[in-house]
Amino acid sequence: MAKLVDGKRISQEIKDELKAEVADLAQQGKTASLAVIQVGGDPASSVYVRNKKNACAYIGIGSESYELPEETTEEELLALIQELNQKEEVHGILVQLPLPAHIDEEKVILAIDPSKDVDGFHPQSAGALMIGSKGFLPCTPAGVIQLLKRSGVEMEGKNCVIVGRSNIVGKPMAMLMLRENATVTVAHSRTKNLKELCKQADILIVAIGKPKFITEEYVKEGAVVIDVGIHRLEGKKLCGDVDFDVVEPLASAITPVPGGVGPMTIAMLMNNCVETMR
Ligand SMILES: NC(=O)C1=CN([C@@H]2O[C@H](COP(=O)(O)OP(=O)(O)OC[C@H]3O[C@@H](n4cnc5c(N)ncnc54)[C@H](OP(=O)(O)O)[C@@H]3O)[C@@H](O)[C@H]2O)C=CC1
Ligand SMILES: Nc1nc(=O)c2c([nH]1)NC[C@@H]1CN(c3ccc(C(=O)N[C@@H](CCC(=O)O)C(=O)O)cc3)C=[N+]21
Ligand SMILES: [Mg+2]
Known part of the structure; x- marks a missing residue:
C-alpha cells in the first residue's frame, strides 16, 4: 500500500510556520497585503480565490479582492494593475487565470511589477528561475x-x-x-x-x-x-x-x-x- 503524501497536513504546517514569522515581522512594524483580481465569475476560480483570502487571514496578512465583470476590457484590467503597482499598501498582485478570451494573458502578466509578482508568472521571475537567481517561484x-x-x-x-x-x-x-x-x-x-x-x-x-x-x-x-x-x-x-x-x-x-x-x-x-x- 502506498504512503499517502498529505498536502493538507504539510500545507498546514507551512502556514503555521508563516503565521509565527508574520507575527515576528509585525513586531518590527512590517506588514504585507495581497490583491487578488478575478475577471468573470468562474465558480472553480471563485473557490481558489476564497481559499487564498482565508489563508491570508489565517497567517495574518491583509487581502483585498477585485471581482471584475466578464466584459471588463483589457485596458481596464491593465489600468487596475498599474494602480496596484503604485499602491504602497499592496505587496503582492495575483490575477486569477484563465482570463476571458478577449484579454491577452501575456500582456497582463507583463504589466505586473515583478517585485509584486507573487504568482511567479512574470518573464523576469521565470528568467530568474531558469538561471538560478533570486525571484518569486511559481x-x-x-x-x-x-x-x-x-x-x-x-x-x-x-x-x-x-x-x-x-x-x-x-x-x-x-x-x-x-x-x-x-x-x-x-x-x-x-x-x-x-x-x-x-x-x-x-x-x-x-x-x-x-x-x-x-x-x-x-x-x-x-x-x-x-x-x-x-x-x-x-x-x-x-x-x-x-x-x-x-x-x-x-x-x-x-x-x-x-x-x-x-x-x-x-x-x-x-x-x-x-x-x-x-
Ligand atoms: N493543484 C493546483 O494548484 C493546480 C492545478 N492545476 C491543474 O493541473 C492541470 C494542468 O494544468 P496546466 O499546466 O495549466 O494545463 P495546460 O492545459 O496549460 O497544459 C497541459 C499540458 O499537458 C499536455 N498534455 C495534454 N494532453 C496530453 C496527453 N494526452 N498526453 C501527454 N501530454 C498531454 C499538454 O501538451 P502540449 O503542450 O503538447 O499541448 C500541455 O503541455 C489541470 O488539471 C489544472 O486544473 C493547474 C494549476 C495549479
Ligand atoms: N494566477 C493564478 N494563480 C494560481 O495559482 C492559479 C490560477 N491563477 N488559476 C487556477 C489555478 C488552480 N489553483 C488551485 C489553487 C488551490 C487549489 C486547492 O485549494 N485545492 C484543494 C481543494 C479545493 C476545492 O475544494 O475545490 C485541494 O486540492 O485539496 C486548487 C487549485 C491555482 N491556480
Ligand atoms: Mg485567454
Missing part, C-alpha cells in the same frame, strides 16, 4: 518540491518524468527538479511511447488537465506519483489527472486529490507574500 511547482522534501523523498539522481509543459506548471517544475539534482524528462501531447517513458520514472509528476488519464500501465512499481490535476466531476466530487484507485497499489507514495498539491499551492503563495516582508 507556487504549484514550489509546492510540489516542499511536498517531496517534507515527505522525505530523495530527489538527487532520481529519474523524474514530468507530464505537461505549461508555463505555470510543467516547465517551472522541470527547472525546480533540476535544482534538486534529479534527471528530468518533460513529456507532452506529442511525446511518443508515453506509457513506456512514464514507466521509467522514479518520480512521476502529472499536470495534463485530463481526468484519471494516468493508469497503472504508466507507473513503475515503487514510484512516487504526484498529481497536479484537478477536476470537478458531476456530483461535485474532485479528481486528478491520475486514476488514484488503480495507481495507488503500485506507488510507494502518492498525492490524493483533493488534499494533495492544491493546498500546497496556496501555502506557497502565502510564502511568496511573506517573502515581500523579509
Whole structure:
C-alpha cells in the first residue's frame, strides 16, 4: 500500500510556520497585503480565490479582492494593475487565470511589477528561475518540491518524468527538479511511447488537465506519483489527472486529490507574500 503524501497536513504546517514569522515581522512594524483580481465569475476560480483570502487571514496578512465583470476590457484590467503597482499598501498582485478570451494573458502578466509578482508568472521571475537567481517561484511547482522534501523523498539522481509543459506548471517544475539534482524528462501531447517513458520514472509528476488519464500501465512499481490535476466531476466530487484507485497499489507514495498539491499551492503563495516582508 502506498504512503499517502498529505498536502493538507504539510500545507498546514507551512502556514503555521508563516503565521509565527508574520507575527515576528509585525513586531518590527512590517506588514504585507495581497490583491487578488478575478475577471468573470468562474465558480472553480471563485473557490481558489476564497481559499487564498482565508489563508491570508489565517497567517495574518491583509487581502483585498477585485471581482471584475466578464466584459471588463483589457485596458481596464491593465489600468487596475498599474494602480496596484503604485499602491504602497499592496505587496503582492495575483490575477486569477484563465482570463476571458478577449484579454491577452501575456500582456497582463507583463504589466505586473515583478517585485509584486507573487504568482511567479512574470518573464523576469521565470528568467530568474531558469538561471538560478533570486525571484518569486511559481507556487504549484514550489509546492510540489516542499511536498517531496517534507515527505522525505530523495530527489538527487532520481529519474523524474514530468507530464505537461505549461508555463505555470510543467516547465517551472522541470527547472525546480533540476535544482534538486534529479534527471528530468518533460513529456507532452506529442511525446511518443508515453506509457513506456512514464514507466521509467522514479518520480512521476502529472499536470495534463485530463481526468484519471494516468493508469497503472504508466507507473513503475515503487514510484512516487504526484498529481497536479484537478477536476470537478458531476456530483461535485474532485479528481486528478491520475486514476488514484488503480495507481495507488503500485506507488510507494502518492498525492490524493483533493488534499494533495492544491493546498500546497496556496501555502506557497502565502510564502511568496511573506517573502515581500523579509
Ligand atoms: N493543484 C493546483 O494548484 C493546480 C492545478 N492545476 C491543474 O493541473 C492541470 C494542468 O494544468 P496546466 O499546466 O495549466 O494545463 P495546460 O492545459 O496549460 O497544459 C497541459 C499540458 O499537458 C499536455 N498534455 C495534454 N494532453 C496530453 C496527453 N494526452 N498526453 C501527454 N501530454 C498531454 C499538454 O501538451 P502540449 O503542450 O503538447 O499541448 C500541455 O503541455 C489541470 O488539471 C489544472 O486544473 C493547474 C494549476 C495549479
Ligand atoms: N494566477 C493564478 N494563480 C494560481 O495559482 C492559479 C490560477 N491563477 N488559476 C487556477 C489555478 C488552480 N489553483 C488551485 C489553487 C488551490 C487549489 C486547492 O485549494 N485545492 C484543494 C481543494 C479545493 C476545492 O475544494 O475545490 C485541494 O486540492 O485539496 C486548487 C487549485 C491555482 N491556480
Ligand atoms: Mg485567454
